[in-house]
Amino acid sequence: MISSPSSQLLDKIRAWLPALVLSPSFAAILLFVYGFIIFTGYLSFTDSRLLPSFDFVGLVNYQKLLGLRHWNTALKNLAIFGGLYISICVILGLLLAILLDQKIRVEGILRPIYLYPMALSFIVTGTAWKWFLDPGFGLEHTMQTWGFLDFQFRWIKDRNMAIYTIVIAAVWQSSGFVMAMFLAGLRGIDTEIMKAAQIDGAGNFQLYRRIVLPQLRPAFLSAFVVLTHLAIKTYDLVVAMTNGGPGRATEVPATFMYSYTFTRSQMGIGSGSAVIMLAMIASIMVPYLYAELRQGGKT
Amino acid sequence: MSQSLDNSLSASRFTRALIYAALLIFAVYYLLPLFVMLTNSLKTLDEIRTGNMLALPRSITIEPWLKAWDTAQIGVDPSGLKPYFMNSVLMVIPAVLISTILGAINGYILTKWNFRGAGVMFGLMLFSCFIPFQIVLIPMARVLGLIGLAGTTSGLVLVHVVYGIGFTTLFFRNYYNAFPDELVRAALLDGAGFFRIFWRILLPSSGPIIVVTIIWQFTNIWNDFLFGASFADFDSQPITVALNNLVSSSTGVKEYNVHFAGAILAALPTLIVYIVSGRYFVRGLMAGSVKG
């Protein structure tokens, strides 16, 4: 680096400039994200009801939370939904990307078809799928009018199966985006390496396992980040599709937290559930990000 | 198209037919809900009630569309979605621009200027992508009130910028990561300063990732409901809030055709953005993962 001939002060500013320019964004995040998380954490130890109150009550809210059957259902649902949503989106996205990468003539038409659901808001998606899966005038009714009288598809009204309908709608919304990420990743793979391996006699399967998939690691990272982010935001989709029903069968922590904080005026418990939610996210994301960023570095 | 590098597998005709078939079946899965919404938005209410959701309209009517836009009941006035459209536009455009620029600069700094704590800072910024918006509502309302932006479009812009920085920084950081350092070093040797390098060297070749970021931010901000409902006044409510009012009314006949027309209308800008810039989208994502 050529050092400027000006005074020491200017040099110092120059050295600090990057950090300086970054700091407004960083400061904003510190306040509006971490500050608010701490605020929520504090509220979880108070007796807040309708609005925040600052009277400390210890672990009472958490005790109540753990005893709520409702909360356990929400956690269970998040595990089922999150696990299925992320894994199916990744598998489906990867599959579609690989298929589309095979020099398909109509790629220009197919790609936007797979991608457009992402443009819709979760509310629209939820409403459309709610209608589509309703036995009364949706899929079941249509199939029966077409003559398949025994056809049944009433998952959305079934206590045990309703959560899977949410998975179907969520996968529909996001898998196209994941596909786009993997497609980009695939297209970025060095042709030379592929060709060399093919000449060496590597079979298709080995090709993918040894060369392609490892090179897709950055894409996997992005996809995982995006999907986890969306899985947590699944509030809108659940509300639009089932509103937590039948009964409380499709309650997820996000809807639980909203319900307790705003509808039931039990902000203390709501904050507690938010803290637990964040802890769960952190326990997955932090190790993963650490590993990836460390390794990734300046690849 | 040069985009499709020759990575395709060696495959027989039969396999290729299978591939096309699979792609087609998936296409149906993705198109079906849109098809249902579209066709049913062109039917009369009677036809929807008595008919089959997958059937094409017997007689096409654009009345539901006109109604959704112009005369549907959103509040006390039958105003349709039209007045709210502008509110959304005024909110989305500044928010997208500001968060994109910030993301670009941040990404630049984090990859080309190594300073102590840069990695940690990035990690912290990245984790901010995961905060559920519901816990933000009350404290943010307080802050907005304190700085006097409550109920204004500017307030909404601020909120969306803050919660978009994490993502935009991620996108640009990944992109600039793959950008050759030699070019930056060469520029430094030539005497270029901090901003000049950004302006003259990185930004001009950032086209693809700018498109990706703009698409992502535009979609998220346009489709947001929670912030729009909570932080807007009667004169700055975005179109998502109006759509919710249209669709979630608690009494009265449910005019599904109008609801679907309204939903598609509200989604049109994002759909257009996706369809028009779709190809740049993949290109943009791709350019970011080019090996060093």
Place this chain on the structure above:
Amino acid sequence: MFKLKATLAAAAALCLFSSGSVFAEEKVEVLHWWTSGGEAAALNVLKKDLESQGVTWNDMPVAGGSGVQAMTVLRARVTAGNAPTAVQMLGFDILDWSGEGVLADLNQVAKKENWDAVIPDAIKRFAKPEGVWIAAPVNVHSTNWVWANKAIFDELNLKQPATWDELIASLDKIKAAGYIAMAHGGQAWQDGTVFDSVVLATGGPEFYQKAMNELDEAALGSDTMKTVFDRMAQLRGYVDDNFSGRDWNLATAMVINKEAGIQFMGDWAKGEFLSASKKPGEDFLCFRFPDSQGAVLFNSDQFVMFAVGEEQRPAQEKLAMSVMSPAFQQAFNKVKGSVMARTDVDASVLDACGQQGQVDLAEANKNNKLFGSMAHGHGAPSGIKSAVFDVVTAHFNGEYDSAAAVEELVAAVQAAK
């Protein structure tokens, strides 16, 4: 170019003039969830009335059943220091907010207009907590109603059931004839609404008060409560397969269209019948839930006034007076299906069921049998209501049996206190 400058200058001068005028612009911002055709038309009466008095109505609608979204928006607005002028609210939510010290004091207006004399006590409890008027009641809904399709009843020679056994017998007959016996939507609050009526019918007015208003543990855990749950399970057998998640007005449509015989719902259902041009007594029947005659479970929409500063007081007071005006009370309730909050206004503009409802209200008020509906936020605070819903809806969907439900109910109410 010159013309433009002149026009701009003239406009600026005009602005300067008008901003200094005597009549400062009065406006009210109203947060509500009445976004559908009929409700909006009724609200428009209020808007036009205010406009004729020089007050601008700034509409802030946020749809969502019972104001779920609207209440969240309200919290954000109040926290930001930007409260709306008036907010539509129900029951205990009003009491919750009154404790936060952010509401306006309407005592002056109330005294002038003599509200104390014309509003029933049970409603005053919510509109005038601690002796301070903070809200203007718009209407009084009642929840222990039954709505029936007259054609089906006539066909099967059924008369209006007056006791539980008669009700079951009627439901059996309707089901046997091939119709859906009970039109219902499997949403927590709808299950809760039916539960409300069954508690009142099974245990009587005193039991309802003890269990649902006072939250007495003994009452909640009693054998009577077990019978209530048994009866709920019994009713479960009369709904159709598709009931889960159905919106309430679609269930009403089933009764209107002669697909189902009976719906247990509050009198906002009547609004649906009226919109479909059905006449009470000719096309549909309205009667009290069997065994609950003489008692009325109510919920009342009220416009709560927030403390928005002296500048907006005059407009706010005009709004409050407009809401309480006989003309508005009549116009609104005629469309909404509810009865008027004022007891001194002529009820003949309402339909037959509405007039009956107005009479029932007065009678129940006189005999101390007017109770706030638990299922609609007037029996107990929202946390308790939701806890009760949790148990009722889980039980209705078969998650546990009646004995377990009673235990769960006691535990849930305790936890939510």
